[in-house]
Amino acid sequence: METTLIEIKQEKAGFEGFVGSWLCRGPIHLLIDVGPINTSRSLITSLDAMGIEEIEYILLTHIHIDHAGALAPLLDRFPMAQVVSHQKGLNHLADPSKLWAGSQKVLGDLAVMYGRPEPVDPRRLIPHTESVIPGLEIIETPGHAPHHLSFSYGGRLFSGEAAGNYLMVNGKEYLRPATPPRFFFQVFVESVNRLMALQDQTICYAHFGQASSSRHLLERFKEQLFRWKEIIWKEYQKGEQDLLLRCLEILLERDPELGSFQYMSPECQARERTFIMNAVKGFVGFFKENNL
Numbered sequence: 001m002e003t004t005l006i007e008i009k010q011e012k013a014g015f016e017g018f019v020g021s022w023l024c025r026g027p028i029h030l031l032i033d034v035g036p037i038n039t040s041r042s043l044i045t046s047l048d049a050m051g052i053e054e055i056e057y058i059l060l061t062h063i064h065i066d067h068a069g070a071l072a073p074l075l076d077r078f079p080m081a082q083v084v085s086h087q088k089g090l091n092h093l094a095d096p097s098k099l100w101a102g103s104q105k106v107l108g109d110l111a112v113m114y115g116r117p118e119p120v121d122p123r124r125l126i127p128h129t130e131s132v133i134p135g136l137e138i139i140e141t142p143g144h145a146p147h148h149l150s151f152s153y154g155g156r157l158f159s160g161e162a163a164g165n166y167l168m169v170n171g172k173e174y175l176r177p178a179t180p181p182r183f184f185f186q187v188f189v190e191s192v193n194r195l196m197a198l199q200d201q202t203i204c205y206a207h208f209g210q211a212s213s214s215r216h217l218l219e220r221f222k223e224q225l226f227r228w229k230e231i232i233w234k235e236y237q238k239g240e241q242d243l244l245l246r247c248l249e250i251l252l253e254r255d256p257e258l259g260s261f262q263y264m265s266p267e268c269q270a271r272e273r274t275f276i277m278n279a280v281k282g283f284v285g286f287f288k289e290n291n292l
């Protein structure tokens with residue numbers, strides 16, 4: 001089986017090499033995540049250029065608009081395709097109005113860049129509990145989103161954002177949690193444990209790229225989650241003044257997994273600052289919700 005990461009270029013500077021779709025070409029064609037609706041043309045053009053005439057299944061790691069937004073135009077282009085999604089996400093795909101409202105609130109300008117998803121014909125949607133794709137293992141990995149799924153297929157683990165974001169910067173690794181509010185620490189860690197219990201395989205990240213050993217990367221990611229918890233907890237106890245900014249600076253200074261931040265372009269650094277602070281917000285919300 002051949003697996004390809006198709007980059008879906010976004011117009012905003014700093015979003016190069018960040019949004020993509022994984023294509024598996026074997027006995028059947030699978031597409032994992034489809035990116036935002038505003039760049040659906042770009043994905044369809046790439047698939048056409050690769051000579052892809054049919055997609056049997058589109059798998060969604062989660063329904064956030066930068067992963068599932070382009071679903072309606074993709075289903076128009078590939079009329080035989082069916083979608084496998086977490087059953088909790090199905091209603092939002094058929095009627096994305098609440099999802100869109102929520103996305104605007106959380107993402108602001110980014111939501112406008114990604115675009116408002118169009119409704120999808122519910123008859124094309126398969127709940128993850130009922131999928132019967134040969135060789136596909138579906139793992140429930142709530143955390144980044146309550147409806148998050150990971151997929152193991154053809155010796156590869158498609159972890160969406162359950163194992164964080166993993167990028168190469170100037171040939172150096174960069175690993176960052178994606179833990180926006182509402183964030184439940186234990187739920188997230190249990191999902192990582194579930195992925196670690198699988199056989200060691202290549203791990204394929206939604207944002208953005210792959211690494212050869214899922215176990216090794218998941219181990220590092222789990223350590224990172226505990227490291228962030230400790231650092232953010234200490235800052236949280238000092239008070240709320242500039243809490244997010246303080247955490248951002250200390251994490252960039254002390255977390256070795258973020259070391260290659262320094263080699264990023266200023267635009268990529270701006271993007272990462274936003275996402276790091278959003279992830280910190282998740283931790284802070286978790287402490288508050290649990291009266292810690």
Ligand SMILES: [Zn+2]
Nearest residue numbers: 064066067161
């Ligand atoms: Zn995402």
